[in-house]
C-alpha cells in the first residue's frame with residue numbers, strides 16, 4: 001500500500017475524506033525530508049532544462065496540479081518553481097463555492113509533499129501568505145478551511161504544523177541563466193547580497209514577499225515600492241538580468257520596466273486581473289535571459305495550456321545605471 005504522501009502527489013485531493021491521521025502522516029514525512037535537507041533562503045536552479053513557473057495560486061489545486069503535470073510530462077522532467085501564496089482566500093464564491101471547500105489545505109499539503117520528494121525539481125517559494133506569523137495578512141482562511149474538514153482540536157494542531165513547514169520553504173530563487181524569482185519584490189537597500197541574508201530579518205522578508213513595483217503601486221499594509229532603477233541595481237548584485245514574480249494581480253501577464261519584470265498569477269481567483277488568465281511561464285534553456293519576453297507564457301483553459309503573448313506596458317524611460325551604482329555591487333542608495 002502506498003503512503004499518503006505518494007497518494008497525495010498523484011491526486012491533490014486524496015486527503016479530502018481521509019481524516020487527520022493521513023495529513024499528519026504526510027506532514028511527518030515532509031518534516032523528516034526538510035530536516036534531512038534544509039532549504040536555503042535562496043535556491044540556485046540549474047538551467048539545463050526548461051523551468052516552469054507559476055504565480056499566486058491560493059488553493060487552486062486544479063490549476064497547480066495541471067502546471068506540475070505539464071512540467072513532469074517532459075522527459076527528463078522539467079523543473080518547477082512556484083512563487084508563493086498557496087493558502088488563504090480559497091473560500092471564494094467563484095467559480096463554485098463548494099468546489100474547493102478546503103483548497104488551501106490540499107494545495108499546501110500537495111506542494112509540500114512534492115518539495116519533500118523531489119527538491120531538485122519542485123521548488124515552492126514562500127509568499128506573504130506563507131509568512132503570516134512574521135507579518136500578518138488580512139483575512140487569512142487556512143485555519144477556517146481546516147476547521148471545515150477536521151475537528152477543532154485537530155484543526156489547530158494541523159494549522160500549526162502546516163504553517164511551520166511552509167515557513168521552512170525558500171524565500172527566493174535564481175536560475176543559472178539569470179532569472180531572479182520571488183513572490184513580490186527585492187530586498188531593501190543594504191540587503192542585496194544573499195550571502196548576508198538572515199532567516200530572522202523581517203525587513204528582508206518584507207522586501208521579498210510583500211513589495212511591489214512602483215509602477216501602478218497599490219499601497220498595502222506592508223512592503224515598499226521599487227522602481228526600475230532599484231530593480232536593476234539589485235539584479236546586478238545577484239548576477240541576474242530579469243525578475244519573475246507574483247503578488248500584484250493588477251500586473252498579471254504584463255512585462256514592465258523595459259522587459260525586466262514579469263508578474264504572473266495561477267488561480268481562478270485572479271483570472272480576470274491584469275491581462276487575464278491562469279498563467280504559467282517557461283524559462284527557456286539558454287545561456288542568459290536578458291528580457292522576460294524571451295520566456296514562453298501559457299494560460300490554462302481548464303483542459304490545456306495555450307501559448308499566449310506577453311504584453312509589454314511602457315513604464316518609464318529606460319534608465320542606465322548611474323556611475324555611482326556601477327561602482328559598487330551593493331549600492332548605498334537607490335529605490336523608492
Ligand SMILES: [Mn+2]
Pocket residue numbers: 056085127128129183209246247248
Ligand atoms: Mn501575495
